Amino acid sequence: MIKIVALLSTLFINLYGAIFLFATSNKQFINRFFLALFFFNSFLLFVGHFLSFNEYWMVFRYFDFVFLTCLLAFYPLYYLYIYSAFNITLVSTKWFYHFVPSIFIAVLMIVTTAFSSWEDYEIYMNHNLYGTALTNQASKNLAYLYKGTRMFHLVQIVFYNFLAIRFLVLANNKMNNFFSNLDKFQLQYFYIANISFVLLMSIPGFYVTFIGRTPLNEDGLQLLFVCTLFTLLYLVLAVIGLRQVPAEINISHPNEAQTLEFHQEELKLIEVGLLDYFNTQKPWLNPNLNILDVAKHIGTNRSYVSNIINENIGCNFNQFVNNYRINEAKILLKNNPELSISEIGELAGFGSVSSFIRIFKRSENYTPTAFRKREFFTI
Numbered sequence: 001m002i003k004i005v006a007l008l009s010t011l012f013i014n015l016y017g018a019i020f021l022f023a024t025s026n027k028q029f030i031n032r033f034f035l036a037l038f039f040f041n042s043f044l045l046f047v048g049h050f051l052s053f054n055e056y057w058m059v060f061r062y063f064d065f066v067f068l069t070c071l072l073a074f075y076p077l078y079y080l081y082i083y084s085a086f087n088i089t090l091v092s093t094k095w096f097y098h099f100v101p102s103i104f105i106a107v108l109m110i111v112t113t114a115f116s117s118w119e120d121y122e123i124y125m126n127h128n129l130y131g132t133a134l135t136n137q138a139s140k141n142l143a144y145l146y147k148g149t150r151m152f153h154l155v156q157i158v159f160y161n162f163l164a165i166r167f168l169v170l171a172n173n174k175m176n177n178f179f180s181n182l183d184k185f186q187l188q189y190f191y192i193a194n195i196s197f198v199l200l201m202s203i204p205g206f207y208v209t210f211i212g213r214t215p216l217n218e219d220g221l222q223l224l225f226v227c228t229l230f231t232l233l234y235l236v237l238a239v240i241g242l243r244q245v246p247a248e249i250n251i252s253h254p255n256e257a258q259t260l261e262f263h264q265e266e267l268k269l270i271e272v273g274l275l276d277y278f279n280t281q282k283p284w285l286n287p288n289l290n291i292l293d294v295a296k297h298i299g300t301n302r303s304y305v306s307n308i309i310n311e312n313i314g315c316n317f318n319q320f321v322n323n324y325r326i327n328e329a330k331i332l333l334k335n336n337p338e339l340s341i342s343e344i345g346e347l348a349g350f351g352s353v354s355s356f357i358r359i360f361k362r363s364e365n366y367t368p369t370a371f372r373k374r375e376f377f378t379i
């Protein structure tokens with residue numbers, strides 16, 4: 001009974017999540033579509049677990065290839081979801097290679113099962129769940145294939161977690177060099193999702209994959225505990241997936257700076273034009289300012305602008321713009337005691353009062369309110 005409850009709860013969470021995310025996905029929220037694919041893949045995976053642990057082996061025999069396919073597609077689909085949240089236009093051809101192992105194992109399992117009798121398959125499943133001996137070559141072939149798939153999945157767990165973390169770091173750096181206001185993208189959700197994925201899925205998933213089905217079949221409470229962790233993760237991912245706003249740039253696109261030669265005289269002229277534009281026209285008062293707007297106005301390439309800010313000024317675009325906003329806010333705080341903190345943040349070009357307070361405190365080591373009080377008492 002414990003096994004049924006544990007597996008069915010996770011199974012239905014995945015099914016409901018997949019349906020809801022599919023229903024709410026669109027071109028603007030393409031990340032929901034790929035998260036829905038991930039949930040549906042997980043649903044099929046837990047259908048396989050349910051059939052296996054509850055000994056519906058006559059059905060599972062014809063579903064086993066789907067189960068192994070979904071197992072090896074699990075982490076590529078999660079990575080695809082992370083990738084889609086930062087890339088409106090996906091490069092479709094290269095993603096095929098991520099799913100080659102799952103397609104290969106599906107074909108191999110179909111062929112191996114076709115050349116095995118029901119008795120062979122029953123011996124194989126008894127070995128999986130109860131640790132009984134494999135008494136013929138056909139059952140051994142099935143067991144070798146399953147163990148090989150598990151070992152490859154262990155490699156995937158490490159590899160795709162590394163890819164996801166590396167990609168999030170790269171995305172954070174590139175977005176800071178593109179946008180002056182990151183509030184609407186709510187990057188903290190991506191970090192929460194990835195940390196939750198590692199703690200609630202990857203670590204217990206590595207353990208479960210390593211030990212196999214037998215210990216979990218013998219200890220229903222252990223299976224319930226693991227399924228509870230997985231269910232918590234799926235709930236976290238569903239909530240975060242509905243709140244995330246995809247980035248409006250292609251993070252994976254190679255930086256144009258890599259293909260352009262930088263001439264110091266030309267860069268110096270662009271730097272002078274950039275600083276003059278910011279000091280005279282105050283474009284940073286626009287909370288949605290991005291590097292393309294700046295490059296277009298001063299008549300150059302965004303890679304030149306990015307290179308100048310990174311190399312000559314020594315910060316990223318987000319920091320560069322927010323430094324101007326902080327200086328503007330300090331003037332307003334000193335000279336306009338009648339204005340509220342939220343009004344000053346808005347007048348200085350910040351997207352929200354929370355980002356204003358956070359960025360101001362990080363720069364000045366004071367909140368705007370504390371800064372205003374300090375200035376008042378030093379007059």
